[in-house]
Amino acid sequence: xxxxxxxxxxxxxxxxxxxxxxxxxxxxxxxxxxxxxxxxxxxxxxxxxxxxxxxxxxxxxxxxxxxxxxxxxxxxxxxxxxxxxxxxxxxxxxxxxxxxxxxxxxxxxxxxxxxxxxxxxxxxxxxxxxxxxxxxxxxxxxxxxxxxxxxxxxxxxxxxxxxxxxxxxxxxxxxxxxxxxxxxxxxxxxxxx
Numbered sequence: 507x508x509x510x511x512x513x514x515x516x517x518x519x520x521x522x523x524x525x526x527x528x529x530x531x532x533x534x535x536x537x538x539x540x541x542x543x544x545x546x547x548x549x550x551x552x553x554x555x556x557x558x559x560x561x562x563x564x565x566x567x568x569x570x571x572x573x574x575x576x577x578x579x580x581x582x583x584x585x586x587x588x589x590x591x592x593x594x595x596x597x598x599x600x601x602x603x604x605x606x607x608x609x610x611x612x613x614x615x616x617x618x619x620x621x622x623x624x625x626x627x628x629x630x631x632x633x634x635x636x637x638x639x640x641x642x643x644x645x646x647x648x649x650x651x652x653x654x655x656x657x658x659x660x661x662x663x664x665x666x667x668x669x670x671x672x673x674x675x676x677x678x679x680x681x682x683x684x685x686x687x688x689x690x691x692x693x694x695x696x697x698x699x
Contacts, residue, residue, distance in 0.1 A: 518545040520584045523594065527555040539564060549581050553594045561591050586610070638674070645677035652684040653693065664690050667697040 522542050526535060539550050543566040552562040561579060563571040573579055578588035587607065592599035606616075614620050646668045650660050671677055680696055687693050 518542065518547050520547065521549045521551070521581050522547050523551045523553060525553045525555060548584065551579060551594070555595060559591070559595060561594060642672055642674055642677060645674065645681055646671070649677065649681050649684045649693065652681065653687070653690055656684075656687075658687070658690050660690060664694050664697075667694055671697055 519542075524535065524538065535552070539552070542550050548565065550564040552564065554560050554562065559575055561573045561577075563573055563579065573591050575591050577591050579591060579594075580588045587603075587610070589603060590599055593603040594600070609616065609620065614623075649668060650665070653660050653664075668677075668680075671680070676697075680693060683696055684693055
């Protein structure tokens with residue numbers, strides 16, 4: 507496990523990645539690989555940037571395997587996911603792998619999972635807002651019905667004031683007042699109109 511802090515990692519890596527380009531001293535590379543294995547490294551991936559792109563997959567006491575573009579590299583017990591060969595030298599392929607890993611770190615298998623969760627949350631929030639809006643509209647209508655049933659005329663000013671009120675608590679209070687108000691002016695005043 508790599509710590510989330512600056513500085514060098516103590517010990518040897520379980521997986522080492524070496525890049526080889528023109529001018530590489532092959533003898534030095536072979537010594538370095540032997541040193542990795544002697545220290546306990548379990549995999550060395552040698553990314554060859556000269557000639558056809560490829561990765562030499564090396565393990566202690568096993569024959570080297572060559573992986574080509576289109577192949578997936580695996581390191582069981584070290585990496586949770588396979589790595590496309592291209593991700594070791596192609597910036598866009600690397601970004602896709604990084605993005606997948608970051609999503610998984612947050613508990614998502616894919617971007618589609620994130621989108622689906624967002625859609626579900628949006629529907630839930632929309633339904634909740636719809637219920638709240640429906641309750642507010644119902645309270646407005648109830649105030650008008652109570653006043654009308656009591657024989658009090660509801661004019662345009664009162665309807666406008668009611669339409670402008672979106673506070674459920676205030677509208678519930680207005681509804682209670684409507685049951686005993688002497689005039690619609692009292693209700694209009696209570697609405698701040």
